[in-house]
Amino acid sequence: xxxxxxxxxxxxxxxxxxxxxxxxxxxxxxxxxxxxxxxxxxxxxxxxxxxxxxxxxxxxxxxxx
Amino acid sequence: xxxxxxxxxxxxxxxxxxxxxxxxxxxxxxxxxxxxxxxxxxxxxxxxxxxxxxxxxxxxxxxxxxxxxxxxxxxxxxxxxxxxxxxxxxxxxxxxxxxxxxxxxxxxxxxxxxxxxxxxxxxxxxxxxxxxxxxxxxxxxxxxxxxxxxxxxxxxxxxxxxxxxxxxxxxxxxxxxxxxxxxxxxxxxxxxxxxxxxxxxxxxxxxxxxxxxxxxxxxxxxxxxxxxxxxxxxxxxxxxxxxxxxxxxxxxxxxxxxxxxxxxxxxxxxxxxxxxxxxxxxxxxxxxxxxxxxxxxxxxxxxxxxxxxxxxxxxxxxxxxxxxxxxxxxxxxxxxxxxxxxxxxxxxxxxxxxxxxxxxxxxxxxxxxxxxxxxxxxxxxxxxxxxxxxxxxxxxxxxxxxxxxx
Numbered sequence: 001x002x003x004x005x006x007x008x009x010x011x012x013x014x015x016x017x018x019x020x021x022x023x024x025x026x027x028x029x030x031x032x033x034x035x036x037x038x039x040x041x042x043x044x045x046x047x048x049x050x051x052x053x054x055x056x057x058x059x060x061x062x063x064x065x
Numbered sequence: 066x067x068x069x070x071x072x073x074x075x076x077x078x079x080x081x082x083x084x085x086x087x088x089x090x091x092x093x094x095x096x097x098x099x100x101x102x103x104x105x106x107x108x109x110x111x112x113x114x115x116x117x118x119x120x121x122x123x124x125x126x127x128x129x130x131x132x133x134x135x136x137x138x139x140x141x142x143x144x145x146x147x148x149x150x151x152x153x154x155x156x157x158x159x160x161x162x163x164x165x166x167x168x169x170x171x172x173x174x175x176x177x178x179x180x181x182x183x184x185x186x187x188x189x190x191x192x193x194x195x196x197x198x199x200x201x202x203x204x205x206x207x208x209x210x211x212x213x214x215x216x217x218x219x220x221x222x223x224x225x226x227x228x229x230x231x232x233x234x235x236x237x238x239x240x241x242x243x244x245x246x247x248x249x250x251x252x253x254x255x256x257x258x259x260x261x262x263x264x265x266x267x268x269x270x271x272x273x274x275x276x277x278x279x280x281x282x283x284x285x286x287x288x289x290x291x292x293x294x295x296x297x298x299x300x301x302x303x304x305x306x307x308x309x310x311x312x313x314x315x316x317x318x319x320x321x322x323x324x325x326x327x328x329x330x331x332x333x334x335x336x337x338x339x340x341x342x343x344x345x346x347x348x349x350x351x352x353x354x355x356x357x358x359x360x361x362x363x364x365x366x367x368x369x370x371x372x373x374x375x376x377x378x379x380x381x382x383x384x385x386x387x388x389x390x391x392x393x394x395x396x397x398x399x400x401x402x403x404x405x406x407x408x409x410x411x412x413x414x415x416x417x418x419x420x421x422x423x424x425x426x427x428x429x430x431x432x433x434x435x436x437x438x439x440x441x442x443x444x445x446x447x448x449x450x451x452x453x454x455x456x457x458x459x460x461x462x463x464x465x466x467x468x469x470x471x
Contacts, residue, residue: 011166011412012173014419021178031173054404056414058126 003038006059015054020047079106081452086321092383101369106140112376116383118390120367124379125411131358132161138455140357155298175278181419191219192428196435200469205442207461209316214240217311226277243309245460263300267293307417313458315428318345331399332430340402342425347405348397350382351457381406438467
């Protein structure tokens, strides 16, 4: 799995951090998403898919690595 | 309006018969037969009602087509005079595009997951103190007034940096303005008092900044410092968005849990708590009666043509019960996980959602753990629900109990 985020359109809701705290964080300045691990391990895939589905700005894109 | 219109009858006005945790039963039919339907609202505004989950997400997720400029309660009450006007300074709920994201992101960092987590000890303290107060009360009491309202009011006062000596006065004024047992005049007087409170608060922070949200916005190095009016608008918006919403979730949530004791028992399990609060938010969908958007260009929603300038009301309580989104959506199941739209969706999704989760994740289990034998005293058919308001809840919930433990 490979994660790409459209940082420009992120609204800083933090839903991804709640869903997958080991993979996503928020920038201290504006709450915008930071990807900690853009090729997360298999045990994180469920949480990452959940984060992508729940992201209110739909900026988390996943593809098979 | 009759209590229950038959399914065969066309729906031409906003369905408002919730009963009491479920949405108006007509939404079930509308989602199947007429998911985007033209209705008239109580304030006389014609809107396209959007009732299913997928359409709700597409409208709320498309801020370029659907503007927030009229996002207010004007479709429910008043004379629509608020519509089409310029949003008041700082009320970012009604801003669009770059102007919205500029301000939203300056606020987003205050509500980040890790920042909110730091408020946990304060929230625990406030919740604990208010349950202690119940212990010292002769029951029965109104849970909304004695617990639901003060907890979020005090959390907001901490966030905004209201000085400790003013907090009781702040809580009284902010709570009185949404207390529907008071007369309109009393509520208006309280609203003026609380606006005055913010004017004074912003002025004092500009003079003497501290370690709080308002002060950080003032001190932030930026090309365009915020005006006092913007800061007051932000403070008022955060109060409007974070106070009565949380208060109603606490009160209505308590009632729903008392009605579902097998679910309430699960609240003490920390593993369940990670899903429980979101499930309650989905199931109760207290932001109801439609969130308002305005089409800025001609468009289509689920095959229905919508013209530029027309209003769209997205019905969150219906979307959250859509069976195509979630099986057994009418059942409260605290162990369930879902991508619900109880906090909205899109660029305007609730900014304070993690703070709301924190407050509920502490307030509800603590209340149920400490207040033993809690029960609603008001007869079921006399509980006053807020069907006509933007935020659903109970005007007062009189409860009694056997004992309050430590």
